Amino acid sequence: MTIRIRRLSGFEFARASPHLVDIHLRAMGYPPSMKDQRMRSWRNDVFNRGFVAYIACETRDESVADPQPAGEEFVVGVAYGFLGNPDLWWDQQLRRGLLESKWYPSVSAPDGPRGPVRGDFPEFVRSYFEVAEIHVLPEAQGKGIGRTLLTTLLDGVPARHALLSTPEVAGEQNSAFGLYRSLGFQDVLRNFMYAGDHRPFAILGRSLPLG
Structure with a gap:
């Protein structure tokens, strides 16, 4: 078995999105009914500033007993992301979570509470890369593919x-x-509930470069 990491252009990513979203659904345990919505979202993401995407491709060796043809390449993992932007849904969810967790003092106006100003948010909110998705097929996990994709x-x-x-x-x-x-990601928010998802999530972060 040989693993190859390959960068995708925005066009290639959008074209491959049906299969890439299948990997996402399997890895996350989401129902197939979510596929169309996820594909639309992923295809829209290619227009975000700083969009970058990679896939992990596995080539089966002739010596490996497998029903798939030897030498044929299969996509077994995907990772993509882009620069954070306050106009994006995820950034707005992050800021909501930071407000609700009282990460910083509340800001008040003479006539009552008002929304936060840009300088009130932690420094990392102003310059971050969002790792939007990183997934490896369950049967391909445990081989270091996720680490290679993320780094x-x-x-x-x-x-x-x-x-x-x-x-x-x-x-x-x-x-x-x-x-x-293992890569140094620390807690930003724990047990955070995204709008529209019933499962609690952890939001983690770290400084760059990885070094």
């Missing part, structure tokens, strides 16, 4: 921080948390 994705991005989210797991006992912690 490649974050190499050289023009931001001072990287942020990502992952579903909460009791005791952080899964490979995703293990990967993120």
Whole structure:
């Protein structure tokens, strides 16, 4: 088995989105009914500033007993992201979570509470790369593919921080948390509920470059 990491252009990513979203749905345990909505969202993401995407391709060796033809290449993982932007849904969810968690003092106006001003948010909100998605097929996990995808994705991005989210797991006992912690990602928000998702998530971040 040979693993190759390949960068995709925005056009290539959009064209491959049906298969890439299938990887996402399987890795996250989401129902197939979500596929069309996810495809629309992923295709829209290619227009975000600083969009970068990579896939992991596996080539089966002739010596490996497998029903798939030897030498044929299969996409087994995907990772993509872009620069944070206050106009984007995820950034707005992040800022809501920071407000609700009282990350910083409330700001009041003479006539009562008002919204936060830009300078009130933690510094990382002003310069971050959002790791929007990183997924590896369940049967391909445990081979270091996720680590290679993530480190490649974050190499050289023009931001001072990287942020990502992952579903909460009791005791952080899964490979995703293990990967993120090993790369120095720290807590930003815990047990955060995104609008439209019933599962709690952890939002994690770290400074860049990975070094």
